[in-house]
């Protein structure tokens with residue numbers, strides 16, 4: 189039978205949205221859809237909230253190839269850049285070198301790389317330990333009550349550490365923490381968040397102006413004396429550095445702290461092992477970064493040329509969204525990828541910090557913060573447990589960065 | 600084993616230093632990689648190969 193000539197041509201099915209929901213009952217696993225895509229359609233099309241389409245890459249090898257190739261641009265103003273559905277959305281605001289390509293990206297990133305190099309961060313370990321211990325002292329006083337670990341420890345650690353590095357005066361910590369807290373909270377209205385955003389921007393302008401008058405021995409002070417004064421960068425560039433460093437390292441590290449603590453509260457055997465052999469914590473942090481892969485909404489790029497990836501042609505002007513959690517569970521690279529194995533030999537091959545020239549600038553710092561916080565929690569709070577059933581913990585499957593909105597604990 | 604670097608491409612994230620601190624270091628002014636030992640002893644070889652495989656900017660070439 190021939191189809192009736194009257195029947196209209198079927199409308200092309202709209203591409204599915206980016207998978208974000210973890211499988212039912214497995215809050216620590218990435219969306220199940222990724223496993224199918226990796227074998228059947230490692231480069232597939234997804235629809236973004238505004239109806240435009242982008243490529244979704246799900247295999248480890250393809251994702252390294254994309255992020256390692258500067259013909260895939262990070263510049264959000266490029267044609268085809270998949271902006272829709274990205275946190276922050278389309279904006280003309282100066283967003284720092286994370287949204288730039290070489291040579292400008294290289295020039296600006298190199299102005300701050302030494303601040304985050306391994307030996308500088310190692311030198312900060314005692315300060316990070318002290319801050320963590322002070323927050324744990326405050327928690328200990330609340331023994332017997334339910335404590336929200338996100339608010340009491342996970343958010344303040346990265347916030348205090350970056351304040352120290354940037355040179356935020358001690359008296360400003362409260363306003364700084366309140367504003368970043370509001371920005372990151374899901375229980376505030378859009379207006380409240382917008383007003384916190386402009387208050388923070390005004391605050392950072394004022395902070396940079398104060399530093400211009402009296403530059404201190406900190407990242408902002410050094411940027412001003414070494415780069416702004418000789419005319420390499422402007423006041424607005426310094427503000428953009430401050431905003432990028434503040435925002436990129438806060439929510440990410442905080443969510444890794446929360447998820448890692450929860451994982452170890454549920455996996456007593458691993459927790460006991462790390463308590464007995466603290467030298468395993470370093471590798472455990474790599475495995476936790478791989479396992480949780482908290483970046484759930486990118487990185488994103490725009491192709492500036494026609495480029496073939498894994499046999500699929502991606503055309504100039506098309507957008508690409510990379511699925512970090514899928515790469516980090518790719519069985520071609522990680523044996524038994526859904527198991528948490530703190531002694532996994534190749535855990536550090538993960539792409540939780542991205543790959544290529546934009547790979548996380550703050551990764552050495554994030555590693556030390558996680559090592560210190562996890563080690564301290566294991567040592568000082570061996571009996572810590574969730575204060576609510578784990579399926580009642582509010583997970584952030586609605587956010588660009590996965591984690592727990594709150595994590596009530598007791599001990 | 601002999602190691603060469605394409606240091607212009609280095610993005611200074613320091614993964615090589617974490618993996619093989621006896622072979623790689625970062626220079627003080629901008630964190631870019633420097634070689635401490637271009638022909639490291641055999642007990643370092645696995646770590647050097649691992650650093651080359653992980654380096655995000657394909658800076659480290661290993662010649663064996």
Ligand code: HEM
Nearest residue numbers: 285286436437440441444487540541542546548549550554
């Ligand atoms: C566990 C915590 C963290 C995770 C999972 C994480 C993840 C990432 C990822 C995936 C990228 C790449 C973005 C892209 O390719 O477009 C990135 C870039 C970046 N991260 Fe992190 N990050 C963390 C902590 C930090 C910290 C503590 C800081 C510093 C204060 C920081 C600062 C940055 C900066 C400045 C960039 C931009 C680098 C560039 O574009 O060259 N991050 N991060």
Ligand code: SF4
Nearest residue numbers: 609610612613615654
């Ligand atoms: S791992 Fe590669 S990019 Fe990173 S510091 Fe070493 S050589 Fe440079």
